[in-house]
Amino acid sequence: MRLQCEVEVINRMLPTFGMRNRGKGTRAVLSLGRQEEKGSGQRGLIYLMICTLKDKAGSRYKLQENIENLFSKFLNEGKATIRLKEPAVDICLSKANVCNLKNFLSAVGLAHKGTDANPVPLSRLIPAKTSEIEKPRAKLIITCKKDYPLTKNFPYSLEHLQVSFCKLVRVDMRMLCLKRLQKLDLSNNHIKKLPKTIGDLVCLQELTLHNNFLETFEVELCHSTLRNSLKALDLSENKLKALPVQFCNLRELVSLKVDGNELIQLPFGIGKLSKLRFLSATKNKLPHLPNSFRMLSLEKLDLFGNPLVRATPMVPDIQLKVPLSLLETTSRATINYRIPYGPQLIPSHLCRDLSMAKTCDCGGPCLSSFIQTIVSVNLHQVSQSVVLVDSMGGTEAPIVCYFCSLTCYSLFLDKYLQSIRM
Structure with a gap:
């Protein structure tokens, strides 16, 4: 069994010698496995091995009858502490997947009692790979088609993804599995239509689709979870002729850019976007503004380049x-x-x-x-x-x-x- 998280090993004897712990966790892979005793026909005891980038070979700690306490008050936050008797250290775990951490601590408890950790599988106590220890990637920027991943998935931990100048004609469905994604930039591609499932990105706050071939903005997106999350939307330099009436359901919008389209009108209920502060709709075909426009309270407004009629x-x-x-x-x-x-x-x-x-x-x-x-x-x-x-x-x-x-x-x-x- 293996667990990826941040680990800090605190020596409880250091204060006795007037020394301090480092006080900072490091990315690590924890493994539970048996250490085979050479020359004996008996199965070895279960050990906990901690591998870091500086110590890929890993440090090993015996678990059987060697755990003084398990602190799991903040388990639901991905945090726990394993206090060992010998050596006198506290192994502090943080930023772990909650479900994986619960299973891992359960196996640790069984190992302490001298019970087989079955049905929980044990791992071989071998050095961890660099890819297993590296900090999860939060940001990925791709601006060249040759760098676009064809066979590998996007890192699940991504919070910011930019894929530009890659001539995408559709949104890659692998992107829609990135549940932590907060910023998605697909500018300067050839995308003609947005998939309805883009609304399943529950954390998405910024969506940039500048310079594509979009002709419509799907009504289903206005009824999706984007209503509660989306704060910035850039639809500039596309081929939009109108935005759906339901567009005004995106009540959390703070910034909206629709420059360089073919809009002949703005949504008649645009005044319902009470949090909107930045609106840019230059170089469209707007003859006039809707009645509810007067309800807006903006910080910056740009309507240059529209054929506005006389009152x-x-x-x-x-x-x-x-x-x-x-x-x-x-x-x-x-x-x-x-x-x-x-x-x-x-x-x-x-x-x-x-x-x-x-x-x-x-x-x-x-x-x-x-x-x-x-x-x-x-x-x-x-x-x-x-x-x-x-x-x-x-x-x-x-x-x-x-x-x-x-x-x-x-x-x-x-x-x-x-x-x-x-």
Whole structure:
């Protein structure tokens, strides 16, 4: 049986001589096995062998009737201590796999009692390989196709993986097994589609897909565990024409880059991304911004290079139907009174319509019956720092506004005309 972890061997006699222990663990491989007694026909005793990079041959410690105590209070944190009688040392274990550590300590206890460690298998007491002792790799950067691993798996311990300029046309499924991954950078490849299972990376905080061939962002990713983990997303320099309505489920997003795409609109509910602080959407095809954009509280905003239209508050697009249809009335009431709904209660297309309801300036909802107009808003109202939206030095941008009734639109016009006179 073998265990990989960090080990510190503390000599309990050192303080007697006025000396201190080093106080720092080192990466090691621990083995449990029998040391055969030469010249005797009897089976040898079970020993604990500790191999490190400096001592690959290993140090051996007898276990039978030689354990003074086993300290396992912090076992669930991957920590434990084996206190030996002879020599008087404490073997402190840390950063171990919890399940493996429990099995290892169980075998150690059996060895101390002089009982066979079966059914737990014993290992041969042989020097450990360098690859077994080396510290688990947390970061791997590959920027050349010839360095890309074809036959070997990625190290399971990776927290940061970058694979760029390797002409990948799809996300390698081996990457999706890296459950500790926090940063994944697949920039400058030829990826056309994201697998739905990328949402199974429960620790993923940063996803970079700059300069690929993406045409869509999968709706399933917006319903995955990325909702609770993803903080930075870079989709710049792709072929995206739209982001799904459900994109706003990624509530933990702090930074979003969608520069150099073909976006004709931003998600209408983008204002729900309350933690978003950095937004860059340069060189797209955005004519205007969605109504909820005014709800954002950004630190930096860059919209340069979009064909933004002029505001036309006095030229509304009237889709208002009087009287309101029964469907519109009940839909507004469902939202206003927060009545629970779902596909198990009403048709799925109605659920989709309700989730895409527009918000009037008065705060009320409207679905298919509304008055729409475009107003100009100074972007400094939503961001501390604003990159100029055009070469003329402007920071004004058009935003779509909706009104649920003629009364709400009239109130808006009164305020607008009053502001012009002033």
